[in-house]
Amino acid sequence: MNKYPHSTRILVALDCIVFGFDGEELKLLLIKRNFEPEQGKWSLMGGFLEEEEDLEVATNRILYDLTGLKDIYFEEIKTFGKVNRDPVERTLSICFFALINIHAHNQDSAKAQNAYWVDLKNRPNLIFDHNQMVDLALEELRYKAALHPIGFELLPEQFTIPQLQKLYEAIYDSPLDRRNFSRKILSTNLLIDTGEKNQNSTTKKAILYKLDKEKYQSKFNAFHYFISDSMR
Amino acid sequence: MNKYPHSTRILVALDCIVFGFDGEELKLLLIKRNFEPEQGKWSLMGGFLEEEEDLEVATNRILYDLTGLKDIYFEEIKTFGKVNRDPVERTLSICFFALINIHAHNQDSAKAQNAYWVDLKNRPNLIFDHNQMVDLALEELRYKAALHPIGFELLPEQFTIPQLQKLYEAIYDSPLDRRNFSRKILSTNLLIDTGEKNQNSTTKKAILYKLDKEKYQSKFNAFHYFISDSMR
DNA sequence: TTTAATTGTGTAAATTTAACACAATTATTT
DNA sequence: AAATAATTGTGTTAAATTTACACAATTAAA
Numbered sequence: 001m002n003k004y005p006h007s008t009r010i011l012v013a014l015d016c017i018v019f020g021f022d023g024e025e026l027k028l029l030l031i032k033r034n035f036e037p038e039q040g041k042w043s044l045m046g047g048f049l050e051e052e053e054d055l056e057v058a059t060n061r062i063l064y065d066l067t068g069l070k071d072i073y074f075e076e077i078k079t080f081g082k083v084n085r086d087p088v089e090r091t092l093s094i095c096f097f098a099l100i101n102i103h104a105h106n107q108d109s110a111k112a113q114n115a116y117w118v119d120l121k122n123r124p125n126l127i128f129d130h131n132q133m134v135d136l137a138l139e140e141l142r143y144k145a146a147l148h149p150i151g152f153e154l155l156p157e158q159f160t161i162p163q164l165q166k167l168y169e170a171i172y173d174s175p176l177d178r179r180n181f182s183r184k185i186l187s188t189n190l191l192i193d194t195g196e197k198n199q200n201s202t203t204k205k206a207i208l209y210k211l212d213k214e215k216y217q218s219k220f221n222a223f224h225y226f227i228s229d230s231m232r
Numbered sequence: 233m234n235k236y237p238h239s240t241r242i243l244v245a246l247d248c249i250v251f252g253f254d255g256e257e258l259k260l261l262l263i264k265r266n267f268e269p270e271q272g273k274w275s276l277m278g279g280f281l282e283e284e285e286d287l288e289v290a291t292n293r294i295l296y297d298l299t300g301l302k303d304i305y306f307e308e309i310k311t312f313g314k315v316n317r318d319p320v321e322r323t324l325s326i327c328f329f330a331l332i333n334i335h336a337h338n339q340d341s342a343k344a345q346n347a348y349w350v351d352l353k354n355r356p357n358l359i360f361d362h363n364q365m366v367d368l369a370l371e372e373l374r375y376k377a378a379l380h381p382i383g384f385e386l387l388p389e390q391f392t393i394p395q396l397q398k399l400y401e402a403i404y405d406s407p408l409d410r411r412n413f414s415r416k417i418l419s420t421n422l423l424i425d426t427g428e429k430n431q432n433s434t435t436k437k438a439i440l441y442k443l444d445k446e447k448y449q450s451k452f453n454a455f456h457y458f459i460s461d462s463m464r
Numbered sequence: 465t466t467t468a469a470t471t472g473t474g475t476a477a478a479t480t481t482a483a484c485a486c487a488a489t490t491a492t493t494t
Numbered sequence: 495a496a497a498t499a500a501t502t503g504t505g506t507t508a509a510a511t512t513t514a515c516a517c518a519a520t521t522a523a524a
Contacts, residue, residue, distance in 0.1 A: 079287060177514075410503095
């Protein structure tokens, strides 16, 4: 097997923006680096693509190491490739974002990576071009969530419509009309009434829904217009 | 400057799907390979990311070498990273699509690369995973063009609404209602009436429009819903 | 039992979309 | 010169959707 003789091999990293939702605010799972380079500073979770490892496998490995979860929803955003973006050595970064249920991930995995949930709005400064990556990820999340039902990935198995609304309000940092939102969501037919009601409520208890996984799969690529253009 | 000692450096290629429109059909600019590997077979235009070259610069270099054009509209799609996707040596491919005005590019540049315009519908089989790349690129083009005014990138400076409609019909391989299409396009206020009319017509001459570049820039990220969901 | 907060559902006006018809223009044919 | 055929520009109406609201029901706490 002949190799390509005249070309340069380059380090390839994967960096992931992990979003979570605590019921009130959008959160990021960030690393307080206890290793070099840039020890002590904050960064995204990342890792290098290994010798005999498919790119997809590497992505799942990195997400698993951080969260202890498999089959996480993620989406590739962009490859960052400025020559000097990493001062140690030239490194490409294939950047993606992931959405997880903040209560489902393994705390020990996060602890092992020295990872902490941080409010998106009050996030610390990050190393290298990681700030730009987060900005872009938020943009992409907003774009995608306006049209496709990816928001559910951030919620627990069962959730109420008011919870879902709070999530969308957090994503777009804008208030939404309760009545119109509810109608829009229900009209997608993606929700199944579980018959149960939210217990931890101090006033009227809201209906608990779960996602209709089959319809979610089959209608995922349809447009839903959850959020109007003016809102984004 | 310390290097990262234990990690693997990998070959990184860029492969681009170049779309064009001849007034009737969507076209692809493909390479009839007169070099190894896979000499004689068809492939996408590509190239390796070089040592001291920004990723963005490499993309523009490859597009320039193929078309003689600068400032081409392009969009990154995905990085293909299966270990064995290139049998010669492990190679990542950062894949993107580009839209050009088929009449504006430099024929000599294309000839130098042994590149030919091919009907998207009757395209030859391509090497490696390039077929998948084209499939994905078409999907992304359809997705993006349903919401954002990228179609104009495929047309000459001046164009008529019937021409534009033919383009959209080619992209979605579906007929569109002439009257509703015209209304939808005009309501974006992205078109400027040049006052001139299409000359090479055997019947009623259509109005020639040009793009309002300022509005195009500023409203690019707004949603336009050029194509309804059921159409895609 | 009242109160306050929240949830579920309804309604009417405005806007947008979908489906369709007709008049105007131009090269070609009669 | 008039008729023809193909194509273009614009208009209309009904249906569907969105927007901006109001009201009744539920629940824990006062």
